[in-house]
Amino acid sequence: MMHESGLSSGIPVLYEDNHVLAVEKPVNVPTQEDASGDPDLLSLLKEDLKIRHQKPGNVFLGLIHRLDRPVGGTMIFAKTSKAASRLSEAVRSRSFHKRYLAVVHGTPAPQARLKDYLLKDSRTNTVQVVRPSQPGAKEALLDYQTLGHASGLSLLLVELHTGRPHQIRVQLSNIGCPLYGDQKYGQQLNKPGQQLALWSLEAGAPHPITKEPMLFRSMPPLAFPWNEWPAQLYEDL
Numbered sequence: 001m002m003h004e005s006g007l008s009s010g011i012p013v014l015y016e017d018n019h020v021l022a023v024e025k026p027v028n029v030p031t032q033e034d035a036s037g038d039p040d041l042l043s044l045l046k047e048d049l050k051i052r053h054q055k056p057g058n059v060f061l062g063l064i065h066r067l068d069r070p071v072g073g074t075m076i077f078a079k080t081s082k083a084a085s086r087l088s089e090a091v092r093s094r095s096f097h098k099r100y101l102a103v104v105h106g107t108p109a110p111q112a113r114l115k116d117y118l119l120k121d122s123r124t125n126t127v128q129v130v131r132p133s134q135p136g137a138k139e140a141l142l143d144y145q146t147l148g149h150a151s152g153l154s155l156l157l158v159e160l161h162t163g164r165p166h167q168i169r170v171q172l173s174n175i176g177c178p179l180y181g182d183q184k185y186g187q188q189l190n191k192p193g194q195q196l197a198l199w200s201l202e203a204g205a206p207h208p209i210t211k212e213p214m215l216f217r218s219m220p221p222l223a224f225p226w227n228e229w230p231a232q233l234y235e236d237l
Contacts, residue, residue, distance in 0.1 A: 012024040064078055113142070142162075
C-alpha cells in the first residue's frame with residue numbers, strides 16, 4: 001500500500017504495509033524518548049498504530065535507524081520483530097541505503113569521499129574526529145556531491161555508508177564546511193535559533209519479507225536555506 005497520507009499525529013506516511021512503516025520525521029521531534037520528555041516519534045507512531053488497529057497492550061514498532069532531533073525527513077520502521085531483525089541486518093551489512101541533503105557554509109570540492117574515525121563523548125553528547133588508533137574510535141564513511149552554491153552556502157547530496165552519531169555534521173565540519181544552523185559543530189558561523197539544514201532525502205533496503213527493493217523519499221521544506229535552490233532540483237535527484 002503506497003500512499004502519502006497523514007496520521008492523527010500529523011506525521012506524513014510515505015508507505016505502509018503489514019511489515020514496514022515509512023514516514024517523514026518532523027524537524028525538532030526526538031526519534032525516541034529522551035531526557036527532554038517531549039513527545040517523540042517512536043511513541044507517537046506506536047500510539048497511532050494502537051488506535052488504528054485497535055490493539056490492546058503494547059504495540060511493537062522496531063527502530064531501525066535514527067535521526068538527530070533537529071533533522072527531518074525519511075525514516076523506516078519495522079512493524080514486526082522479524083522485519084526489525086532483517087532490516088537491522090541490512091543496516092549492518094550496508095545494504096540499507098541512506099541519502100541526505102545538507103546545506104553547508106563555504107565551498108567544498110565538487111565531490112569527495114570522506115573517511116574519518118569518530119569518537120563519541122556520551123557525557124557531552126559530542127563527537128570528534130580522532131586517530132584510527134584511538135580506543136573506541138569507529139570508522140565513518142560518506143560520499144558527497146555538491147549540487148549548487150548560493151549566498152555563501154553550498155547544497156550537498158550526501159550518501160551515508162556508516163551510521164555514526166552526528167556523522168555528517170562532524171565530517172563536514174572537519175573539512176571546514178559546517179552545516180547551516182549547526183550550533184554544536186559550527187558555532188562560529190551560525191546564530192542561535194537557526195534551524196539545522198540537514199534532511200533525510202531517501203531511505204531504502206530490501207523488503208524484509210519479499211526482498212523487493214524499497215526506496216522512500218521526502219523533500220525538504222521550501223523555506224530558507226532550502227529555497228535558495230529551485231524545487232525542481234530536488235525533484236530531479
